[in-house]
Amino acid sequence: MTFQFTEDQLSIQEMVRDYAEKEIRSRADEIDKTGRFPKENMDGLRELGVLQLTIPEEYGGTGVDDEITKALAVMEVAKCCASTAEILDVHYLSTDIIMRKGTFEQKALYLPQAAEGKLGGFALTEPGAGSDAGGLKTKAERDGDSYILNGTKCFISNLGPEEGNHFVVVAVTEPGIGTKGTTAFLVDRSMPGVSCGKTEDKMGIRGAAVSELVLEDVRVPSSAILGKLGEGFKIAMMGLDGGRIGIASQACGVAFGAIAEAVKYSGERVQFGKPISANQGLQWYLADMAVRAEAAWLLTLKAAALRQQGLPCTTAMAKWYASEAACYCCDLALQIHGGYGYMKDYPIERMYRDARILRIYEGTSEVQKMVVARAVMKG
Ligand SMILES: Cc1cc2nc3c(=O)[nH]c(=O)nc-3n(C[C@H](O)[C@H](O)[C@H](O)COP(=O)(O)OP(=O)(O)OC[C@H]3O[C@@H](n4cnc5c(N)ncnc54)[C@H](O)[C@@H]3O)c2cc1C
Numbered sequence: 001m002t003f004q005f006t007e008d009q010l011s012i013q014e015m016v017r018d019y020a021e022k023e024i025r026s027r028a029d030e031i032d033k034t035g036r037f038p039k040e041n042m043d044g045l046r047e048l049g050v051l052q053l054t055i056p057e058e059y060g061g062t063g064v065d066d067e068i069t070k071a072l073a074v075m076e077v078a079k080c081c082a083s084t085a086e087i088l089d090v091h092y093l094s095t096d097i098i099m100r101k102g103t104f105e106q107k108a109l110y111l112p113q114a115a116e117g118k119l120g121g122f123a124l125t126e127p128g129a130g131s132d133a134g135g136l137k138t139k140a141e142r143d144g145d146s147y148i149l150n151g152t153k154c155f156i157s158n159l160g161p162e163e164g165n166h167f168v169v170v171a172v173t174e175p176g177i178g179t180k181g182t183t184a185f186l187v188d189r190s191m192p193g194v195s196c197g198k199t200e201d202k203m204g205i206r207g208a209a210v211s212e213l214v215l216e217d218v219r220v221p222s223s224a225i226l227g228k229l230g231e232g233f234k235i236a237m238m239g240l241d242g243g244r245i246g247i248a249s250q251a252c253g254v255a256f257g258a259i260a261e262a263v264k265y266s267g268e269r270v271q272f273g274k275p276i277s278a279n280q281g282l283q284w285y286l287a288d289m290a291v292r293a294e295a296a297w298l299l300t301l302k303a304a305a306l307r308q309q310g311l312p313c314t315t316a317m318a319k320w321y322a323s324e325a326a327c328y329c330c331d332l333a334l335q336i337h338g339g340y341g342y343m344k345d346y347p348i349e350r351m352y353r354d355a356r357i358l359r360i361y362e363g364t365s366e367v368q369k370m371v372v373a374r375a376v377m378k379g
Contacts, residue, residue, distance in 0.1 A: 016076040025080035031207035032350045038207045041084045052115035059111035067304040071249040078253025082354035083207030089246040090157040094120030097239040101227045118165035121158035140171035153213040160209025170232040182232030185224045193218035204353035243362045244319035248300040251322035251358045255293040255329040262333035289329040296322035314375045320368035323358035330355040
């Protein structure tokens with residue numbers, strides 16, 4: 001076991017850190033206030049080769065096939081702006097599914113678009129099917145060599161009035177047999193019948209658009225199937241397995257970002273004639289935050305390293321622990337700011353709201369506990 005990053009990993013981490021600190025951080029508050037899409041950030045990340053990091057060079061990508069580098073990039077962005085990290089991460093998730101399960105034609109069509117910055121998304125959730133994906137109602141009915149899709153997906157990230165180019169959509173192809181009757185399709189935003197429904201007004205990550213994906217008599221060729229017929233749930237779980245490392249990476253970034261804000265503020269704020277950081281009570285808060293962030297980081301990078309090697313790993317453990325750690329760190333960091341932390345003048349107010357989603361999307365903490373418990377009991 002080694003705790004050393006490679007030269008390449010370090011240089012990409014440094015490049016992303018530099019860009020995030022110089023450019024992304026300065027826009028984070030305005031993006032939160034306006035809820036606008038952070039186009040400059042995504043353009044900048046594309047210019048650096050980060051948005052298309054894992055896409056092979058023949059498709060216009062950077063060709064860095066490395067889960068650890070991906071995790072480090074998301075962490076650096078999340079330290080500065082959780083909305084931007086979420087957009088990047090969902091794009092990585094959708095791209096990962098296409099790279100792992102796409103046919104030659106699907107890759108040739110969508111990977112160059114993804115590399116160009118046309119955003120991908122992942123559409124599993126429906127109003128009646130959240131934690132329980134067995135409750136999907138979106139139907140895909142065969143018609144000759146095509147399928148006709150009907151249904152509404154909700155809470156779909158990277159989908160807004162302007163944003164979102166292509167989506168991995170899981171739909172029911174054989175009703176009555178549960179998750180084995182679901183299939184994954186690659187659906188293009190430009191297909192007739194595809195539209196963006198309600199765009200959500202969210203508590204946090206306000207720059208990351210989340211909307212309903214409405215599918216009305218959308219005709220897709222059978223060549224749009226990802227993997228095989230009946231593999232929809234399996235593909236979704238495979239995608240979410242990697243996605244959980246992404247959320248855990250966002251969480252680590254948010255946790256480290258919150259610690260930095262707490263250290264800065266507690267060193268500057270003077271009460272009782274000394275900086276508040278001179279009080280052991282607050283130092284212990286910082287120590288508590290630091291150890292949780294470090295444990296989250298280790299679990300996340302362990303999961304990334306194992307996935308990279310194709311070895312089994314419980315990514316749910318990293319997602320659960322890191323998201324809880326991020327919320328814990330933001331809560332204590334806000335407490336350290338006292339009343340000022342409750343005001344929008346300090347970034348911790350935004351970070352506290354941004355962090356809250358980490359315990360919910362791509363599987364709630366409760367669902368992660370179910371997955372971890374199952375793995376523990378299996379031995
Ligand atoms: C901002 C945002 C972005 C999202 N992006 C996407 C996206 O891009 N694509 C996508 O497909 N989905 C997306 N989602 C959906 C997200 O993954 C779901 O919200 C999440 O999985 C939980 O589903 P639910 O909201 O229906 O809650 P429910 O499943 O209704 O759960 C409600 C509560 O019950 C608990 N619960 C449920 N079942 C159990 C059980 N068996 N044991 C114990 N507790 C249980 C849950 O943990 C939770 O606390 C997004 C959601 C949000 C809010």
